[in-house]
Amino acid sequence: MEGFAIVLASEELEKIQAVSIISSVAAASEIPIEIFVTMNGFRPFEKEVVDNMDFEGGRAAKAMMEAEDVDVPLFTEQLEQAKSLGPLSIHACEMTMDLMGKEMDDFVDLFDGKLGVSGFLNAAEDKQVIFV
């Protein structure tokens, strides 16, 4: 198994949460994962958004945020745990950051670094690509 390269371009919580669940279990099982955050995908990683739980999303996202009887760990916690358990890297699209005027300090501390499209294509070369 060569692993997965996931392009995360959505700001919807339920989608990023699904990416986080699959990536976390995969990485913890030694399946390499490269996540490339781009376009709207950056918003849920902003410190202010995470601190205020100010996420966009649909039905599943609302259910998740309102759930009282089940404890759904937020993607930030899941990804942090997964990074300590297995091969998972999270890259920030440099172009989008320039476009939106964002710095690494604006985001929660999960990114391994910035990457351009060529860098991502290199990382994805031997992997199956999933676009979210």
Place this chain on the structure above:
Amino acid sequence: MSEDYNPDKVIDSREAACPGPLMDLIGQVKSAESGEVLELKTTDEGSKNDVPDWLDKAGHELLEVVDQGDYWSIYVEKS
């Protein structure tokens, strides 16, 4: 019952939803010694079904899934 297996480690993941219990188990399995028995407590029915699938792939042994009434105990032996 749990006393039959005398687990070396007990992981209490009750109330956590998918994939919490599985992630907790994977973390503990990694740091366990070969032959050690772990007990994972979960209230998540999805995890009860998903954990055996992970064990199958990862090559660890599923000893038993015990219905404890309001949660399940999944007994695992590290290979």
